[in-house]
Amino acid sequence: MPLARLSVPAHLSPAQIRVLADAVHEGLVETCSVPPKDRFQLVSTYAREMMFIDPTFPDVARTPDASIIEILFLEGRTMDQKRNLFRWIADRAVRTGFSGDDIMIVLTENAPVDWSLGRGLAFGDHHAPMVSR
Numbered sequence: 001m002p003l004a005r006l007s008v009p010a011h012l013s014p015a016q017i018r019v020l021a022d023a024v025h026e027g028l029v030e031t032c033s034v035p036p037k038d039r040f041q042l043v044s045t046y047a048r049e050m051m052f053i054d055p056t057f058p059d060v061a062r063t064p065d066a067s068i069i070e071i072l073f074l075e076g077r078t079m080d081q082k083r084n085l086f087r088w089i090a091d092r093a094v095r096t097g098f099s100g101d102d103i104m105i106v107l108t109e110n111a112p113v114d115w116s117l118g119r120g121l122a123f124g125d126h127h128a129p130m131v132s133r
Contacts, residue, residue: 001115001123002028002073003040009064010045016065016097017043023092024069031084032077053104060101068104075109082107 004024008017021041028034048064055062069089077085090103115123 001038002034002071005070006041006043006067008043008045008067009051010047012065019096020067020093023089026092027085027088031088032081062101063099065098066102070106072108072110075111
């Protein structure tokens with residue numbers, strides 16, 4: 001049940017943004033056992049002057065296409081799964097024209113009780129039958 005936020009430069013085409021979003025979702029499915037229908041992504045575009053991204057830290061060469069991907073998901077993934085996820089996303093992005101140096105990914109984990117998928121219920125309570133009022 002990840003939530004992915006993609007912060008991308010406004011000059012990217014909708015097709016480029018979709019390719020990047022697809023790479024993120026496919027990577028989660030393939031490396032972290034996320035169900036294929038479990039896709040929750042928010043994309044924000046920014047003018048160049050509103051993205052303050054160091055072009056060279058640490059030993060990379062970012063272009064104006066530099067994008068930041070933030071993924072929030074339930075705790076429990078192994079270090080290998082996380083590394084494989086990073087590689088999956090970057091490889092897919094590179095295959096579609098991005099530079100590998102332009103793909104920054106940040107993962108954050110939390111517990112099931114930190115999520116409500118609707119109805120004001122915590123995730124663990126979400127599938128419990130609704131009581132008539």
